[in-house]
Amino acid sequence: MVTIKYNQPLTSYNTFRMDVIASSFCTVRTLDEVQELIVSDKLAGKQLLILGGGSNLLFCKDFDGMVIHVQNSGIRVLREDEDEVFVRVAAGENWHEFVLWCLEKGYGGIENLSLIPGTVGSSPIQNIGAYGVEVKDVFDSAELIDLKSAILYPIDREACRFGYRDSIFKQELKGKVMVWSVTFKLLKNPLIQLEYGAIREELNRMGRLNPGIKDVSDAVCNIRRSKLPDPNETGNAGSFFKNPTISAERSLLLKTAFPGLVSYQLPDGNVKLAAGWLIEQCRWKGIRRGDAGVHPKQALCIVNYGNATGSEILELAEDIQQSVLEQFDVLLDMEVNVI
Numbered sequence: 001m002v003t004i005k006y007n008q009p010l011t012s013y014n015t016f017r018m019d020v021i022a023s024s025f026c027t028v029r030t031l032d033e034v035q036e037l038i039v040s041d042k043l044a045g046k047q048l049l050i051l052g053g054g055s056n057l058l059f060c061k062d063f064d065g066m067v068i069h070v071q072n073s074g075i076r077v078l079r080e081d082e083d084e085v086f087v088r089v090a091a092g093e094n095w096h097e098f099v100l101w102c103l104e105k106g107y108g109g110i111e112n113l114s115l116i117p118g119t120v121g122s123s124p125i126q127n128i129g130a131y132g133v134e135v136k137d138v139f140d141s142a143e144l145i146d147l148k149s150a151i152l153y154p155i156d157r158e159a160c161r162f163g164y165r166d167s168i169f170k171q172e173l174k175g176k177v178m179v180w181s182v183t184f185k186l187l188k189n190p191l192i193q194l195e196y197g198a199i200r201e202e203l204n205r206m207g208r209l210n211p212g213i214k215d216v217s218d219a220v221c222n223i224r225r226s227k228l229p230d231p232n233e234t235g236n237a238g239s240f241f242k243n244p245t246i247s248a249e250r251s252l253l254l255k256t257a258f259p260g261l262v263s264y265q266l267p268d269g270n271v272k273l274a275a276g277w278l279i280e281q282c283r284w285k286g287i288r289r290g291d292a293g294v295h296p297k298q299a300l301c302i303v304n305y306g307n308a309t310g311s312e313i314l315e316l317a318e319d320i321q322q323s324v325l326e327q328f329d330v331l332l333d334m335e336v337n338v339i
């Protein structure tokens, strides 16, 4: 039986620390609870928000609807052979705790995704990525709950249509399903991924010359701690914008006009630009407007120094977007879900 709370403050449920209220709020831990909730009249006519760790959300106002906080737990090995292991993880498990569990078992594949806040259930929503790895690289399948019929059904990797910070969950299935578990395919003889230059440099600095997955994880954690704001100290939701993709022709023109442009060649011929560089060139890095600001070490992170409202954060983001558009003719897409 799910307990519904009314007028629930959400400050401790979002890493931007927005002081907003949900008109209805509940926590679900078992499949029965979710299914019972869906078929009851408690959700009738209500806007729904499925909540994990709240680390990719910006609340601009109180939420008039039902927040469903997913808190199921459990990690289970489904099958394994000498090389691979398939692990099913409940959506409510903490992502970094799961990474640590894999390191302990010696299962490779997600060490480059260390220290990303949030839950396992959210990891496929925007196909979390960092340091050359994305969740799609280890994703096997997921169990979804249809939010209308309450039916539990599987989805495979191909059907998820993963892209850069994108998946079917942000498109056709947006607002229609709850991710209930994710099954990952991990390696028992891990191939470590060091092509992101900064990892190799950090491993050398640490004196780890023959690195394994724990070393890679330690290096990633060090790099992240050195430049990303810690949500326990300063409200933020990681990168506020995605890195934009443009055609090779446009990138050549931009490179001629701005020789310092930071860009990466993509396999499809297009080019990805470092949004942090674009924002820094527009002189936003480190600025502060009231309690809203741009992180001094990473211009892609917009931060809440204390009592900024969601609207103040959003206004700053829109001003940044506008100036990058004016200076570079590049539109930055928001990565954060604005509610």
Ligand code: FAD
Pocket: 015, 049, 050, 051, 052, 053, 054, 055, 056, 057, 070, 091, 116, 117, 118, 119, 120, 121, 122, 123, 125, 126, 127, 128, 129, 130, 177, 178, 179, 180, 228, 229, 230, 231, 236, 237, 238, 239, 337
């Ligand atoms: P929430 O913020 O709770 O939700 C995000 C979205 O997913 C919402 O639309 C929500 O409705 C939906 N959702 C959540 N759970 C479910 C579910 N079970 N079923 C269906 N929908 C659901 N992201 C990266 O990709 N790479 C990074 O390197 C990275 N670094 C970060 C660093 C910091 C300091 C912070 C604060 C954020 C960072 N992020 C990064 C963003 C964030 O951590 C990820 O997007 C993460 O997956 C969000 O998880 P969450 O549980 O907090 O999701």
Ligand code: EPU
Pocket: 129, 130, 131, 132, 237, 238, 239, 240, 241, 242, 243, 262, 274, 275, 276, 277, 278, 280, 285, 297, 298, 299, 300, 335
């Ligand atoms: N840069 C600047 N100024 C800045 C920030 C970055 O010039 O203030 C330039 C630098 O040249 C730097 C390059 O941009 O070398 C790339 O910066 P960084 O390695 O910090 O990565 P990012 O592209 O800014 C992306 C992800 C992060 C992920 C890191 C590491 C996006 C939107 N962001 O950031 O993910 O952790 O790479 O792989 O793709 C997130 O999604 O929330 C997130 C934090």
